[in-house]
Structures are given as structure tokens and as C-alpha cells.
Amino acid sequence: MTEIRLHNSRTRRKEPFAPIDAENVRMYVCGPTVYDRAHLGNARPVVVFDVLYRLLRHVYGEAHVTYVRNFTDVDDKINARARAMQEAGDARSLNDIIRALTDETIDWYHADMDALGALRPDHEPRATEFIVQMVAMIEGLIAKGHAYAAEGHVLFDVRSYPDYGKLSGRSVDDMIAGARVEVAPYKRDPMDFVLWKPSSAEEPGWDSPWGRGRPGWHIECSAMSHELLGPAFDIHGGGIDLQFPHHENEIAQSCCAHPEADFANFWLHNEMVQVEGKKMSKSLGNFFTVRDLLDQGWPGEVIRFVMLSTHYRKPMDWTEEKAREASEKLRSYARVLLTSHLSFTESNFALYRKHEAYKPDSSVVAALSDDLNSHLAITHVDALVKRAKAGDTLATNSLLGSLMLLGFFEDLASIARFGGPEATLMDEYPFEELASRLSLLRKGAMQNKDFTAVDDLKRALLEAGVEVRMSKTDVSLSPGPNFDPAKLEELK
RNA sequence: GGCGAGUUGGCGGAGUGGUUACGCAGCGGAUUGCAAAUCCGUGUACAGGAGUUCGAUUCUCCUACUCGCCUCCA
Numbered sequence A: 001m002t003e004i005r006l007h008n009s010r011t012r013r014k015e016p017f018a019p020i021d022a023e024n025v026r027m028y029v030c031g032p033t034v035y036d037r038a039h040l041g042n043a044r045p046v047v048v049f050d051v052l053y054r055l056l057r058h059v060y061g062e063a064h065v066t067y068v069r070n071f072t073d074v075d076d077k078i079n080a081r082a083r084a085m086q087e088a089g090d091a092r093s094l095n096d097i098i099r100a101l102t103d104e105t106i107d108w109y110h111a112d113m114d115a116l117g118a119l120r121p122d123h124e125p126r127a128t129e130f131i132v133q134m135v136a137m138i139e140g141l142i143a144k145g146h147a148y149a150a151e152g153h154v155l156f157d158v159r160s161y162p163d164y165g166k167l168s169g170r171s172v173d174d175m176i177a178g179a180r181v182e183v184a185p186y187k188r189d190p191m192d193f194v195l196w197k198p199s200s201a202e203e204p205g206w207d208s209p210w211g212r213g214r215p216g217w218h219i220e221c222s223a224m225s226h227e228l229l230g231p232a233f234d235i236h237g238g239g240i241d242l243q244f245p246h247h248e249n250e251i252a253q254s255c256c257a258h259p260e261a262d263f264a265n266f267w268l269h270n271e272m273v274q275v276e277g278k279k280m281s282k283s284l285g286n287f288f289t290v291r292d293l294l295d296q297g298w299p300g301e302v303i304r305f306v307m308l309s310t311h312y313r314k315p316m317d318w319t320e321e322k323a324r325e326a327s328e329k330l331r332s333y334a335r336v337l338l339t340s341h342l343s344f345t346e347s348n349f350a351l352y353r354k355h356e357a358y359k360p361d362s363s364v365v366a367a368l369s370d371d372l373n374s375h376l377a378i379t380h381v382d383a384l385v386k387r388a389k390a391g392d393t394l395a396t397n398s399l400l401g402s403l404m405l406l407g408f409f410e411d412l413a414s415i416a417r418f419g420g421p422e423a424t425l426m427d428e429y430p431f432e433e434l435a436s437r438l439s440l441l442r443k444g445a446m447q448n449k450d451f452t453a454v455d456d457l458k459r460a461l462l463e464a465g466v467e468v469r470m471s472k473t474d475v476s477l478s479p480g481p482n483f484d485p486a487k488l489e490e491l492k
Numbered sequence B: 001g002g003c004g005a006g007u008u009g010g011c012g013g014a015g016u017g018g019u020u021a022c023g024c025a026g027c028g029g030a031u032u033g034c035a036a037a038u039c040c041g042u043g044u045a046c047a048g049g050a051g052u053u054c055g056a057u058u059c060u061c062c063u064a065c066u067c068g069c070c071u072c073c074a
Helices: A040-060 A076-087 A094-115 A127-143 A172-177 A219-229 A240-257 A290-295 A300-308 A320-338 A346-354 A362-369 A374-389 A393-405 A412-419 A423-428 A431-448 A452-463 A485-489
Strands: A005-008 A013-016 A025-029 A065-069 A147-150 A153-156 A193-198 A213-215 A232-239 A263-270 A273-275 A466-470 A475-479
Touching: A005 A263, A025 A040, A025 A219, A040 A065, A040 A094, A040 A232, A040 A263, A040 A273, A040 A290, A040 A300, A040 A362, A040 A393, A065 A219, A076 A094, A094 A290, A127 A147, A127 A153, A127 A193, A127 A213, A127 A219, A127 A240, A153 A240, A193 A240, A219 A232, A219 A240, A232 A240, A240 A263, A290 A300, A300 A320, A300 A374, A300 A412, A320 A374, A320 A393, A320 A412, A346 A393, A362 A374, A362 A393, A374 A393, A431 A452, A431 A466, A431 A475, A452 A466, A452 A485
Parallel strands: A025 A065, A025 A232, A232 A263
Antiparallel strands: A005 A013, A147 A153, A153 A193, A193 A213, A466 A475
16 A cells, blocks of 8 residues: 655654554644635635545545535634624614525535535535534543633633643743733633633523633634544644634643544644745735635646645745646647547546546656655656656546646546637637638638638737647647637638 | 644745755747747746754744635535
8 A cells, every 4th residue: 555654743753554443544624704705815725635534535535535525604704894884884683694604605615616626625614513512522521620711711720731842842830921911800820711601692502500601712723623533543634824823722732632632643734825925824814715816717726736736834926927827738738648549428427537547657656655656646747747748548538537636626627628629619709710710811821822822810819818830731720828819700 | 822834036836954856937059931849948936033964945933924624525
């Protein structure tokens, strides 16, 4: 079996990955707080851990991997957004607005992440559906002396957990020394964090032993991962910015609630997406959403490809240059596949997905197995492309399998988008007629050596954004990325 | 202030204690009526300094710079 090696943030080194139970490899990834469109930074972990999910499924079998990614649908940012909507004239109750807002945002998230070719996780729990488990976990923490109630709040006592700070490499004392926040008077220690807090009458709230309130942010991941994956599981992922305090707090809660287990074995953190050298984030306001890019005409595959061109533990800049390059790469891949011995129909796709003959190349699997070296994997894909162009059918087969492992070209629409004309466009516009016209003009020109008419038509086609390919015998026309139907009309 | 990550050719971006990816762009050539596509050829870079070593871009230390976390954040 392929050995997977992953960089474990816990130990700060690459380690061989061995699942607790190879029959059920379990991974938890922190998902979004749902009050707004996902920006490109939110998309990075989705793509990164989607590749890991696919790799694990490839190595351990599709039925032997469980992937959980949560939706945080109770949070002060959501409340604030809902209040703003109310002030802007929305007549509904705060809770109704919140429900509608979170539902809608989840739908958007699904649509946008689907466009990036990310598989849906096996479970996508919403925090509000696990309040009972959170309350139970908090009660357990109080009973064990790791948490205390004060003024309607429940706080985690960081001094009760000696390993607090280990994941992010900091000590409680250092943090207090450098603390920038005002300390709430009811905290025993400045670093103690909230497990439960009181809600006002109109805010979302649930009855609890400490009064009507709502959970703190961190407890949901501890409660949901325990409920869905058990007290100990294999991989916990998320953005590096979550390492502290979120993941540190999760560890404290989970390990204190279930001291017999070790919580997550491997901690994986992706680096940030940057814009002009600065982290893309809501608070800096320098973000753009996945939807923005899709609306600008960048296919999801291009965004995915750009993401995979940089190793997940390095900062990544989004640039148009990279997007263009990714687009060209995908076009060349698709062209190679479409002109190969493979034929692309719905039923064949089903075969290609399952059949041994179309499995990914071992070099690609090996690259991904080495701490998800997706860029090296793409390099190996390029090598396969070279062999495929030379007519190597085995290389062509594993090129397809390799691209599918990376999450590309899993359906006809996707491969058609890059490799050839959109069927609908081809039917709608007179490409065939224009092609034969150009072909006839050329035939005549070859004899009388006057190419002006040919060149004029070709230039007009190019100006309309049509791709013109002339081989010795054929003329082939297809709409390019800048296809402008209006200009084509003028040629009639 | 504390903690952590990084600095590779024109650009992007892997990797390695010695033979130096890969892609894009560029240049030269083949092919083509001209193009496109395709093919062939072409580029000796690893922030600076010191050390370890027969030998360092790769290991150690220092310096500079960049970035992240320490506050909601993917």
C-alpha cells in the first residue's frame, strides 16, 4: 500500500500516516461561518482537503474514509449581519432572518465549492443541530474541574490543562504578557475562553443549566467531531490562522472531556491566500469571492488548478497571470484527451472512473502522498501529457485517471469546456458553414495564389473570438474564450 | 514584545549534500500559403555573512527582509 506522509503541525515534521482504523479513516475540517459568500481564502482549505480526501479514498477505498466539515451557523457575526438587515428594513424577527441567512449562505457555499470540483464531505453538520451534545460536553468539563460557570457564562480553565498552548508553541504566561485584549472580570485567568454565553431575548438561544444562552465558537467542533468521528480520529484540518486559538481550544476541550483518547492524531494547516503580499481576509477587506471569479468567467477548474499549483503550506497569491496559465494548461490537457483513442460519452466516463486501466499514474499518487505535493503531481501530469501526445495509449489512460484524482475532468461538461466547442454554441451558430466557406476559399487560393479573401475571413473570425485551426485537409472552428456572437453575425 | 513560517533563473514553482526539475514567457529551428496546434533545440538560479564538510542552494549559527499568529478569521 502507498505510504502517505503528512506534515503534522503537532510535531512540526513530516510523519508517515497510519490510520487508527484502516477500515474507517476519519478526517475533520473546520468549515465556514455562514453569513456571506465564501471568499477565495475560504476556498483554499476546501480544495486542499478535497485532494487529501480523494487521496485517502484512493488508497484506503471509497467506502473507508469519513470526512466531516461543519457549518458554523450560530455566531456573533451572523447575529450582527442579521441585525444590520433588520435595521435596513427587514421586518422579520431576528431568528427568522438568521435562519434564512444561514440557509441561503449554505446553498451558495455548496454551489461555489461544487464549481471548484470539491466532493461533498460525508457529513456537513450544522452547529445548531448539536447544541445538546455541546451542553453535555460542557457539563462534563465542569464536573471534571476544567470549566466553571460565572455570571451566566461558562469558561474553560486553561490552567487546568498543562498542555495548553502546545499545538501553537506558546505558553500561557507568554500570551498573557503580550495580551492585547481587555480581560472580562469574571475570568479566573485572562486566557480562559468562553464555552457558553448568555443570549438576549431576541438573539438565538437555548435553555441550559446556566440559563438561556448560546455556545462559544470552539466547542462546536469538539462536540461534533466527537459525535460523528469518536473521541479519537486521524486527521484534523483547517487554515493556519485557526491554529491559535481555535484549534488549541478544541484540543483543550476534547482532551479534557475525553482524557482516555488522544483527539486528532494529525493536524494539518494550510497557509493563507494573499493579495499583493497580504493575507486575504474579511477584516482587511481585501477579499474577493469565488463567485466573483466565476462571474468574471474563470471556470472553477481554473481556480482549482491555480490552488493546486502551490503547495498547501506556502502562501499563495492569486494573479490573472496564473489563471491564464492554468486555463491554457487545462485546454491542452483536454485537447490531448479528446484527440486520443479515448471517447468521451456519459457511459464511458462511468467506466473511466472505475476501471483499473484508467487509474492514476503512480508518480502522481506518490507526489500527493508526499505531504500533498500537488505541484509536483502536476509536473508528473505534464510528463504524461508529453507521452500521450506521442501516442502512448497507456500514458493517455493514466493521464485521465491522474487528472480525475486531482479532481479535474470528471464529467463531459468539464472536458468539453476546455477541450472543445460547447455543443450548444456549435448548434446555435453557423460554424460548420463558415468552416466550409473558409475551406473552399483556401482551396481556390492555393491554386491562384491570391490569399486575400482567405485572410480577410480568417481575420474576421479571429476578431469574433473564434479559434481557427487549419490543417492540411481540414478547417476547424470553435468558439474561444472571447467569443462574440454579434461579430459573427456580421459575417453572414 | 512573544511564537512560528519563508527568501530559488524574466515570471510561476518543485527539489536535492556532489550529477541542477517542470511550466509559462523569450530566443533559434522544423512544419504551415500565412497562422494556430504540434515537434526539436536553447536558459547553470538558489537573500547576505560565517561555520561544518573533500564538496552546501540543500546542514548549523548570525544578519537583513517578507509574511502569519498573539483580536473575528480558512
